[in-house]
Structures are given as structure tokens and as C-alpha cells.
Amino acid sequence: MGNHWLVKSEPGTYAFADLQRDGRTVWDGVRNNAAALHLKAMTVGDEVLFYHSQDGKAVVGIAAVAREAYPDASDPAGRFVAVDLTPVRPLARPVTLLDMKATPALAGMEMIRQSRLSVSPVRPDEWATILKMAEA
DNA sequence: GCCAACGTTGGC
DNA sequence: GCCAACGTTGGC
Numbered sequence: 001m002g003n004h005w006l007v008k009s010e011p012g013t014y015a016f017a018d019l020q021r022d023g024r025t026v027w028d029g030v031r032n033n034a035a036a037l038h039l040k041a042m043t044v045g046d047e048v049l050f051y052h053s054q055d056g057k058a059v060v061g062i063a064a065v066a067r068e069a070y071p072d073a074s075d076p077a078g079r080f081v082a083v084d085l086t087p088v089r090p091l092a093r094p095v096t097l098l099d100m101k102a103t104p105a106l107a108g109m110e111m112i113r114q115s116r117l118s119v120s121p122v123r124p125d126e127w128a129t130i131l132k133m134a135e136a
Numbered sequence: 137g138c139c140a141a142c143g144t145t146g147g148c
Numbered sequence: 149g150c151c152a153a154c155g156t157t158g159g160c
Contacts, residue, residue: 008157008158010158032157053157053158053159054157054158054159057158057159097159115157115158115159116156116157116158116159117157118157
């Protein structure tokens with residue numbers, strides 16, 4: 001059983017529907033060291049909550065890691081890494097940031113504690129809580 | 137549109 | 149090596 005993560009994307013830039021359409025995508029462009037460390041800790045098969053930031057502010061789907069960290073071709077300095085993601089399934093019901101903040105079990109979530117972090121770990125209990133909230 | 141949080145840069 | 153200034157992200 002792998003670890004769980006959460007990645008953020010502005011839906012206007014790359015939405016979960018885009019990932020579904022593409023079937024697979026390169027998750028590059030991360031330029032934050034803490035986020036990069038999380039990318040490096042991902043293993044193939046790890047499941048990832050796909051969160052829409054700004055316009056949406058909700059977890060909308062689940063993705064999976066298809067390729068572990070490798071040098072990010074979009075980083076000229078060669079310091080950062082990318083992973084590949086594939087879509088797993090959309091959530092039956094999006095879980096909004098508002099809902100997450102109102103849920104005591106999620107108060108310790110990394111993405112809530114540090115709202116600007118674009119890649120963050122999700123603990124097993126947090127994962128289970130969010131999936132339950134996503135049931136229709 | 138504003139602002140808080142945080143990372144990065146550059147002067148000293 | 150410190151810290152002020154600045155830029156970016158993302159919630160509100």
C-alpha cells in the first residue's frame with residue numbers, strides 16, 4: 001500500500017478533466033523545495049488527490065503516480081523534478097476547501113496548515129475521511 | 137482586489 | 149550570515 005498525496009492545479013491551467021482527456025500527464029513546473037521533496041518521495045501506484053485551486057477550491061478527483069521523480073525538463077537549472085500522473089476517477093462529489101476546514105479530522109492536513117504548498121502528503125486517516133466526504 | 141504566508145534575492 | 153525588499157501563491 002502506497003502513500004497518499006495531494007496536488008494543486010488551477011483548473012484554468014490544467015483541470016482534472018484535462019488529465020482524463022490526456023490519459024497521462026507530466027507533473028512538472030514545481031519550483032518549491034518542500035513540494036519537490038514530496039514529489040521525490042512518491043512511488044509508482046501512489047494515489048493522489050487532485051485539487052482545484054482558486055477557481056473551484058475543491059478536491060475533484062483521484063490520480064495515480066505512473067512514473068517516479070525524474071529531472072524536470074522545464075527547469076533550466078536542473079534542480080527540480082517531475083512525476084507522471086494518470087487519472088483514476090473523479091470524485092462522486094467534490095470536497096470543498098470549506099468542507100475540509102469545517103472537518104476537525106482534517107485540521108492537521110498539510111495543505112490546510114500551509115496553503116501555498118502545491119504538493120503535500122495526505123495521511124491515511126485524512127485520505128479515508130476525504131473519500132467518505134466525496135461519496136454522493 | 138486585497139492581503140497573509142512564505143520563499144528568494146541581494147546588499148551589507 | 150543576516151535581514152529587508154520583493155515576488156508569488158492562493159484564500160477571502
